[in-house]
Amino acid sequence: ETFKFAMIDPFSGPAAMVTERIEKVLRYGVDEVNAEGGLNGEKIEILTFDNKMSPQETAIQAQKAIDAGATILQTSVSSSNTFALVDFVRKHNRRNPDHKVIVFDGASHDPAITGEKCSYYSFSWVLNAHAKTAGLAAYLKSRPDITKVFLLNAEGSSGQTSRQAFLDMVGKARPDIEWVGDDTHPLQKITDFAPYIAKIRASGAQAVITSDWGADLSLVLKAAGEGGLKAEWFTFFSTGPGAPTAIAQAGLDGLVYSVFDGDPGLPDAGLQAHEVAFRAATGISASPFPGDSSALRALVAAAQKAGSLEVDPLVAALEGSEFRTIYGAPATLRPEDHQLLTQMSVSKFAPVTGAALDEEGTGWGWHNVAVIPASEVTLPSTCKMKRP
Amino acid sequence: MSANAIEIRDLRKSFGPVDIIRGVNLELRAGERHALIGPNGAGKSTLFHLISGRLRPTSGKILLHGQEIQGKPPARIVHAGLSRSFQITNIFPEMTVLENLRCAVLWKLGHRYSVLRPLGRLRDVEAECTRLLEELRLTHRRTSRADSLSYPEQRALELGLAVASGADTLLLDEPMAGMSHSETAAALELIMAVTEGRSLLMVEHDMGVIFEMADRISVLVYGEVIATGTPEEIRANPAVQEAYLGTPNAEEAA
Amino acid sequence: MTMNAIETARSRPGQTLLPATLPWAAVIAVLFILPLAFPGTAMVSTLNYLGTMAIFALSYNVLLGQTGLLSLGHATFFGLGGFIATHALLGMAEAGWAFPLPLLPLIGGLGAFVLGIFGGWLASGKGGMPFAMITLGLSELVYAAAAIFPSIYGSEEGVSMDRMELGSSFGMDYGSATDIYVIVAVWFVICAAGLKYFTTTPLGLLANAVRDNAERVEFLGFSARRVRMWTYAIAAGVAGIAGSLAAINFEIITVIELGAATSTLVLLMTYIGGTRVFFGPVLGAVVIGLMKVWLSDLTPAWMLYFGLLFIFVVMVAPGGLAGILVGAGAMIRAGRLGPQLPLLAAIGGLGLLSLAGVIMLIELGYRAGLDAALGSQIRILGLPMDAHGLNSWGLAALLALGGALSIRPLLSRLETLQHRLGLKGGDPA
Amino acid sequence: MLGIRDLEAWYGKSHILHGVTLDVRRGEIVSLLGRNGAGRSTLLKAVMGAIRTTGRVDFAGTDLVGRKPHQIAHAGIGYVPESRDVFPELTVRENLILGLKPGGEGRWSLEEIYDLFPVLRTRADTRAGALSGGEQQMLTICRTLIGDPELIMVDEPTEGLAPKMVAAIGTLLERIAARGVSILLVEQKLVIALDISHRVYVMGHGEIVFEGTPAALMQSAEVRAEWLEV
């Protein structure tokens, strides 16, 4: 008898690149937990289901996961799938009160998941876009030299939510900033960003803020390097796969900042040890995906506290649980909206020397420039949760 | 209604700089069998294309029962009562003979684009198709795919499609092309039978056929009608001999 | 007699020779038995998915098989139907109207039909490649519009609904997948019967005529464009019904459902199933649908198998799976299968061996390359193998190549035999 | 020049030619007559390697059976099919260019071809598919001629031609033969064939049933009655 943890993510198609890494992080964490006795003595078993990056397919696969006996359904890649899963489980739990399941949101960062769509059975294990923007705003207060900023975001809810947050929150924190550009581009459709770079340069921007990720981010950074653009880049997802390679190739030495829950540049011994061990085992960095480890750590504690692996006691125990993230930072899961609260880190990407951790074999790595405490990135809950 | 089924007035057609039809005047009297002959490349098929709406004329008029049809799309011209066959067999190869004919009779029986009743229940369609199959001597092939028919059978079907649409005016473009003597004779008999009571304009190179079936003959040379008359008049016309027949007895060679 | 035998020697899988009512009885019987045979919610909701895709594929075949039109954007109507139905449900639920859920596809279908008339009017001036390209362009436009109108399409996350909000009707509250199964099954029978009926109507016949020889149709008094437009609209309407059913089943509809990937999927289903047999697309939808939903559990390489299956069908069975079945059925009835059986069995056996080899090669390849992190030890088809072991690779290659090579002489013997039996036309040159 | 021995040929499973033996000598015009369906066209296709064949086809010292059509064409055999196989999407000039062998022009230059049929010159840039039926027939013959074959096999070249043109084709064939090109002619119109041929063969049911001079054929009323439709 095992405790079944289902991972419902795109295991094929372009997005599989991300899934693949998340799976490694998760398996590594589960192996650790199982080695120490599992959840109250029960081993965790990972089941994987390919949702092919489609919300509809997510529903099919979720049903399969439930039939296979999974207690926790986790999805990480893309908020659209997360929404679909949260919705599916909300209805499922209502229609099948004897077979309830829990949703873990492992990496998607749309604030709506713990905001208007929040659900008693869903938990978000990463900081959301609003929190990250708050972190960015806090950091920019220490950079009065930056006054001309260009906004570049993708179409679609994720890019547009971030864009609005930048305008509101950064604008409020730094009223002196002039928005010299505000472009929305199609999602994952642009093959050559050179025109955008020309426009950014012409605007005289000192910095670009972007919520782009994946191929879009790699392409835009490459184009920036090629076009000789010297502006600084503030990004959420440049620790993710592909981006470090692109930055190093583009030669954007010290120009790209990661504003994220954490990164390998943080001076924490535990983190360093974890990264080294993890890289030795899997060949990739663990830092871009902190959600899985956080979820597992909270789960172990909650299982102990609840003394049961039944859904309702587990959910009750998960609420308000406190633990440390892989970055070594204290974190809590806020009971009101099931949103993770923790500190943030701002780092920039530049060449490293010696035994320091480099990324994707580029010889470049993250250098921490600031840690933003949790208090600065904690925003009030907007969730109106229906509790059973 | 005019006494002429088709009346063509000063019709012209050019492709780019080349004038192919250069002021054709032609009358097809109601109920007559009229043959159109002329050297290769004279423009006979082009004239048929112009009349039937496959091509638009550059200038001139075409009247069908007194109604102007030049430049109209083919379907409209069919509605006005004219239908044609093609020099190169032009049927529905992957459908059965029966289905070919069904398509052809649908419009005249008023069923058009209907989805109201299945074809099997349309008595009038079935009756008409049965009659046509009989007439074309294709009854034994009714469920064969059209592309599995022998060449003369395909030509018969081609003719059937033209006849089936119920038009009272028919244009046939070399209906016997590629047939042997005995096949030609059979085809001629068939054509005579199915065109009974209709006006017919037909292109053919086989002089034997033409002199046997035509009430009148027009000769088209370089895009102009150089002569129209009874078979005897045409045979005797020196200009026709010069332009088309070659030596006076060349027709025996054919 | 024309020399270009290549153009004319197209596939000619004959009409099915089964009595007309038999497949229908079989279909209805199967629809009854299925949910009993496969309990479990996931299985039922998979069946629901297959049912909707089967309707979708049938609608696509109105274009591809019946009218000879290659649409690269049929999913547009599947998706739009789904959005229309979803918004209708949301609107009616908010207004508090009582509308029986099973009739919701009517709204989606009607909406898609009307849009289909418009799209068909634009696209059907020509057949062939221009038609394919216009449908591609139109569907890309509709897809791109989704990014511009998030209030209709709901951004990437789509629009979700709760199908129970319309209340109970027909004695069901629509909470369980089984209720939805009833809806899908009934709609499947309605759509299949309707489309089958359509093939027997004058317009259905004209669609065939347009496929065969669009120009000649004009000289019979019909407008090929109008025929295309109406068949396009009908196909769109049925696709809209399928899309509505998908929306009801998943309770969410997203722009992915009207994108190129979905259009491709339905094309694959229809073609692999077989375009010249009425139920062919259904077969394709079931096979591909199952592969899509279940194969991804068994192997990370499912997309590769998908592509290979597709290439295989295109190369050796242009009549699709249904074409093979119909051909085999005809042979059995003609009593011609008997003499071929030993050879066929040998070919089948070797084919399976070769297939096993190919599967091993692919799985080993994935383990050696992409999934190297999972370790080199792997069980393939029950055999323990090692992605870094020479033996494993050798065995796989031996099976794959050996099987394929030893099949070749057998295939030519089969061909000679079929010649002797008078089954094969066409000259070997 | 061309020596056909015991040629058998099949369309798929149907056996059409049953051991045909036939010779064409250099510069000779030989006609192959027979009823519809006798197998004359099939013989030409068999020589060209387009269908399954057994037997021998000796041409200029080599056996052509089993060779690919393009190799047979290279060996020096030109073929004018009975259906007008012009390339409809190409222009008249392009059609002719495709007939050229890699070495360029031989006995017949492009200009000379145009002189033979002036209408082709005026239509040089017209899509071949738009040509009249008769013009397509001329084009097909010319396309083969320009490839400079040693032997040319013509299948019903006068089909669909106006009477005046029919006579012209006869003259043309004689001119071709006068340049040392052998001709194997399949023809329906007996008068033309007998008029220009040196020798004739009559074919029936896939076999040669008569061989001799035109005069001999004219004398043999039974042969004509039984194997020809006149």
Next chain:
Amino acid sequence: MGLDVLSFSILNSVLYGMLLFLLASGLTLIFSMMGVLNFAHASFFMVGAYLGYELSKDIGFFPALVLAPLIVGVLGALVERYGLRRVHRFGHLGELLFTFGLAFVIEEAVQMIWGRSSQNFGVPAALDFTAFELFGTGYPAFRVFMLVVAVAVFAGLWLLLTKTRVGLIVKASLTHPEMVSMLGHNVPMVFMAVFGVGSALAGIAGVIAGPVLVTQPSMAASLGPILFVIVVVGGLGSLSGAFIASLIIGFIQTFAVAIDLSVRDVFGWLGVSEAPTFLGPVFTDAWGVSVAQLGPVIPYLLLVVMLIFRPAGLVGKRG
């Protein structure tokens, strides 16, 4: 728009257009000659990029620029010989679907071999410098190199098509393969060669584009559809048409970004400053749409309009 933005945009348009042309040239070649709408063309492009990356690690960029396309060409020829040729007799639909399946297989195979992450394929050192300065900013030499290669390919293909009979043979063979072979042409060889050359062109484009774009498994899918737009808008099978269409699309996509304009601005000039509310949120949605967002859509609009009003395309002569 300042002069600097304008001149940079023009440069970028031309270069992006040329990149598209490099890719579209092979597709046009295959499509125009063989009538095969090759859905796997972008996949060959991707294989070219990966091979270019792999080979340039060992033998350097320029040898790789020669060798990788050759390998891709041979691959293409093999695909034609053992795949397409068999399917040919089932008509164009069969061929199209075959390439469809092939695209799947190639994409998966590439991932199986190289993984799903992007490859570290950078601009070669020899071309990693500034070609010239414009308004104080340098322009990378590699992009200029790309332009040169594109023009060379255009010229080479043009010669191939106009100075040899290959084009005629293939075109004629589409409808009458037996007749063409009876005129002495080895039709199967020519088909194989054409497909091979077309694929090799995709390979060249891959090696060139690999360092500029990101070498990753999704690079095929993201470029595929736009290539069809180019081939169709240019006029089926017209090389110069494809050249012009590539440039047009390059300009559209670049200038759509450069022009800062949204629906709101346009109505602003007309004196309407707020979105009408009577149709609910639909108008508010449309209000914020900018030209930059429409950029990627315009080609498809062009495609549809073109097919409706001028199906032969820009330069197509034969409808």
